[in-house]
Amino acid sequence: MLADWRELRDVRAFIDEARALVAAAGLVIREESNLADFIRWATARAERIDPLRALREEVRDWGSNASRTS
Numbered sequence: 001m002l003a004d005w006r007e008l009r010d011v012r013a014f015i016d017e018a019r020a021l022v023a024a025a026g027l028v029i030r031e032e033s034n035l036a037d038f039i040r041w042a043t044a045r046a047e048r049i050d051p052l053r054a055l056r057e058e059v060r061d062w063g064s065n066a067s068r069t070s
Helices: 002-024 034-049 053-069
Strands: none
Touching: 002 034
16 A cells, blocks of 8 residues: 555656646646656546545545535
């Protein structure tokens, strides 16, 4: 579980850095580019391996239910 969390963190950091490098150059990532394809793949991979995904959803549900009863 910890290894998946570390990979998730690394993948997200990589994506963030790639986007920042492109933005710092005043450019945009074209949807049909290899980088965009990789970011889509990496984002999906990160979501699949997230060992805290169920907890995130549960906490989100708690927040939604609390705001409805207030």
